[in-house]
Structure formats: C-alpha cells, structure tokens
Amino acid sequence: MRVLLVVGGGLFGSLAAAHARRQGFETRVFDPGLDGAASHAAAGLFKEAWAGKRFQEHYRQAVPLLDRLYGLKEVRLRQEDGSEETFWFVSPTRxxxxxxxxxxVTAVGDGWLEAGGVRHEGFVYIAAGIWCAEFVPGLNVTGKAGAAFLFDGEREGRMRPIARGKQALAFVRDAGRTYFSDGTAAMEYTPEHDRQTLHRAADMGLMEPKRRLWGYRPYVPGGPVFRKVGERTWLGTGGRKMGTILGAAFALRLVEEEIR
Ligand SMILES: Cc1cc2nc3c(=O)[nH]c(=O)nc-3n(C[C@H](O)[C@H](O)[C@H](O)COP(=O)(O)OP(=O)(O)OC[C@H]3O[C@@H](n4cnc5c(N)ncnc54)[C@H](O)[C@@H]3O)c2cc1C
Structure with a gap:
C-alpha cells in the first residue's frame, strides 16, 4: 500500500491525511501536541469574500473537498443592526x-522521516505550521498569535465589527459551548490582548470563560507555500487566517497532482 507520512496534525496535516486516506493511502500523522499550535483555536469559518481575488482559486477547489469530507454547515451571525451574515463552517474539532x-519528528529526508528513534518510509508531507522551518532551511515562517475563549452554554450567533476586516464573533462551534474570538493576530502577544478580547466578549454578554484556546497562525512572506522539497517530500504552510481553505486546497494538490 502507498504510505503518506504527515509531519503535524493541525488543519494542514489532518486535511491532507483525510483526503489521502479516502484515496486509498495508508497515512501516519505525527504530532506531539506542541504548545502554540494554531488549529484547535480556529473558529473554522470561511466565506468567499475573505478569500478575495488572490485566493479565489484555492477557495473554489477547497469548498467541495471540505463538503465531501465533513459536510459544510452554515452559520448565521446577527449584527448589531439586526441584519445577518452567513458563513460556511467546518469545526476544527471534526x-x-x-x-x-x-x-x-526529529529528521526528515527525501521519502523518509524519523520519530521516536524509528525510521518510516513513504511520501512525506511537512505540515508543521510555524515549525516548518526546522525542516526546510531558509524558509521564513512567522507566527501571529491569537486567542479564542469558550463559554458555557449555546448562545445565539453574533458578530460586531472592530476595525476594517476585523470582527468579534460569537457562535456555537461545538455542542454545549459558545466560542468567541475577535481576530487579534499579534507577533508580540501580551496579557493586554487577552484583556481586550475578554472585554469585547463581555460586551456581548459572555463572562467567565471556561477555556482559553490559543496558537500561532503561520505566515510566510509572499503568501502561503506549497512546495516540493524532494522527489517524495512536500511542504505546506502559511495558513494565516484561512487555514481551513488553504489546508484543503493544498491537500488536493498533494494527493491529486503530486503523489497519485
Ligand atoms: C484564534 C484563531 C482563530 C482562527 N480562526 C480561523 C477561522 O475561522 N478559519 C480559518 O480558516 N482559520 C482560522 N485560524 C487560522 C488557522 O488556525 C491556521 O491557519 C491553521 O490552524 C494553520 O494550520 P497548520 O496545520 O499549518 O498549523 P498548526 O495548527 O500549528 O499545526 C502544526 C502542527 O505541527 C505539529 N508539529 C510541529 N513540529 C512537529 C514535529 N517536529 N513533529 C511532529 N509534529 C510537529 C504541531 O504540534 C502542530 O500541531 C484561526 C487561528 C486562530 C489562532
């Protein structure tokens, strides 16, 4: 059986693994659960307007794959003026x-990797978020940190603009809890950012968070990167605020164009 070895079980790695598995690959995903991983904190929302012209093609390809793998849901968020905005949604939890x-993973070569002192052979996909540079010298990946908070109970979906292209969102991402995020993304994330985010949550009536989720969104200068780095090794990162769409678009590319 053809084997796909995936370095990193965030959105990028998990999407590639899920798609490859459906295409008959044996997949092995390696992830020690590093502090600062982004995906578990993501809202999982997306819409065409966010993709803009630049990521239009990625969007167009990714949406049918996400639908096939998980089933797309619609989320409606009510604005202050009573109007509603609709988003597509796939929970990262799924x-x-x-x-x-x-x-x-401690070493990667062309068509192999090493983890826990064991060498594995197969196609390799490096999807290690901000840690990708450990495997590809010269790759410049920076992290912009952001946090989300979970509150008890299921509240009505709401949104409030904060600045151009930035909004506070509250909705039920997973059963029983209300998820809140205000889109803050900072290289130097301080406790003040959390205070401000919690203040915005309180403005929507959300107090006493039960859990804080946080992580570094990966950014690469010049834009997201999907690259062949060896005959049997590829890399995908730079998901920024669109990890669901970009991760799915790169999963398609990897499985349907590269390793088939
Ligand atoms: C608060 C917040 C809200 C967001 N909301 C959205 C949203 O609504 N929609 C959207 O599309 N995106 C959203 N994002 C962005 C999205 O989360 C990121 O773009 C995406 O998670 C990046 O995925 P990734 O798999 O590249 O990185 P990561 O999720 O960071 O995954 C990389 C993984 O690699 C593992 N790893 C690292 N080194 C190794 C190694 N040596 N061996 C094995 N494993 C390794 C790490 O443990 C980690 O789990 C949000 C982000 C944040 C922080």
Missing part, C-alpha cells in the same frame, strides 16, 4: 486527526 502518533 477535522483534526483524532489519534495522531504522539511523537515529534
């Missing part, structure tokens, strides 16, 4: 690999 191999 996407993220449930049982990755909890080992850190």
């Amino acid at each position: 996407v993220l690999e449930a049982n990755p191999i909890r080992e850190r």
Whole structure:
C-alpha cells in the first residue's frame, strides 16, 4: 500500500491525511501536541469574500473537498443592526486527526522521516505550521498569535465589527459551548490582548470563560507555500487566517497532482 507520512496534525496535516486516506493511502500523522499550535483555536469559518481575488482559486477547489469530507454547515451571525451574515463552517474539532502518533519528528529526508528513534518510509508531507522551518532551511515562517475563549452554554450567533476586516464573533462551534474570538493576530502577544478580547466578549454578554484556546497562525512572506522539497517530500504552510481553505486546497494538490 502507498504510505503518506504527515509531519503535524493541525488543519494542514489532518486535511491532507483525510483526503489521502479516502484515496486509498495508508497515512501516519505525527504530532506531539506542541504548545502554540494554531488549529484547535480556529473558529473554522470561511466565506468567499475573505478569500478575495488572490485566493479565489484555492477557495473554489477547497469548498467541495471540505463538503465531501465533513459536510459544510452554515452559520448565521446577527449584527448589531439586526441584519445577518452567513458563513460556511467546518469545526476544527471534526477535522483534526483524532489519534495522531504522539511523537515529534526529529529528521526528515527525501521519502523518509524519523520519530521516536524509528525510521518510516513513504511520501512525506511537512505540515508543521510555524515549525516548518526546522525542516526546510531558509524558509521564513512567522507566527501571529491569537486567542479564542469558550463559554458555557449555546448562545445565539453574533458578530460586531472592530476595525476594517476585523470582527468579534460569537457562535456555537461545538455542542454545549459558545466560542468567541475577535481576530487579534499579534507577533508580540501580551496579557493586554487577552484583556481586550475578554472585554469585547463581555460586551456581548459572555463572562467567565471556561477555556482559553490559543496558537500561532503561520505566515510566510509572499503568501502561503506549497512546495516540493524532494522527489517524495512536500511542504505546506502559511495558513494565516484561512487555514481551513488553504489546508484543503493544498491537500488536493498533494494527493491529486503530486503523489497519485
Ligand atoms: C484564534 C484563531 C482563530 C482562527 N480562526 C480561523 C477561522 O475561522 N478559519 C480559518 O480558516 N482559520 C482560522 N485560524 C487560522 C488557522 O488556525 C491556521 O491557519 C491553521 O490552524 C494553520 O494550520 P497548520 O496545520 O499549518 O498549523 P498548526 O495548527 O500549528 O499545526 C502544526 C502542527 O505541527 C505539529 N508539529 C510541529 N513540529 C512537529 C514535529 N517536529 N513533529 C511532529 N509534529 C510537529 C504541531 O504540534 C502542530 O500541531 C484561526 C487561528 C486562530 C489562532
């Protein structure tokens, strides 16, 4: 059987693994659960307007795949003036690999990797978010941190603009809890950012968060990167605020154009 080895079980790695599995690959996803991983904090929302002209093609390709793999849901968020905005939604909780191999990959070569002192052979996809540069010298990946908070109970979906292209969102991402995020993305994330975010949540009536989720959204200068780095090795990162769409578009590229 053809084997796909995936370094990182975030949105990028999990989407590639899910798609490859459906195409008959044996997949092994490695992820030790590093502090600062982004995907578990993502809202999982997307819409065509966010993709803009630049990522239009990625969007067009990604949406049918996400629908096939998980089924798209619609989320309606009410604005202050009573109008509603609709988003597509796939919860990261559904996407993220449930049982990755909890080992850190310590070395990657062309068509092999090493984890826990064991060498594995197959096609390799490096999807290690802000840690990708450890495997590809010269790759410049920076992280912009952001946090989301979970509150008890299921509240009505709401949104409030904060600045151009930035909004506070509250909705039920997973059963029983209300998810809140205000889109803050900072290289130097301080406790003041959290205070401000919690203040915005309180403005929507959300107090006493039960959980804080946070992580570094990966950014690459010049835009997201999907690259062949060896005969049997590829890399995908730079998901910024659109990890669901870009991760799915790159999963398609990997599985349907590169390793088939
Ligand atoms: C608050 C917040 C809200 C967001 N909302 C949205 C949203 O609504 N829609 C959207 O599309 N995007 C959203 N994003 C952005 C999205 O989360 C990111 O673009 C996406 O998660 C990046 O995925 P990734 O798989 O590249 O990175 P990560 O999720 O960081 O995954 C990389 C994984 O690699 C693992 N890893 C690293 N090194 C190794 C190694 N050596 N061996 C094995 N494993 C390794 C790490 O443990 C990690 O789990 C949001 C982000 C944040 C922080």
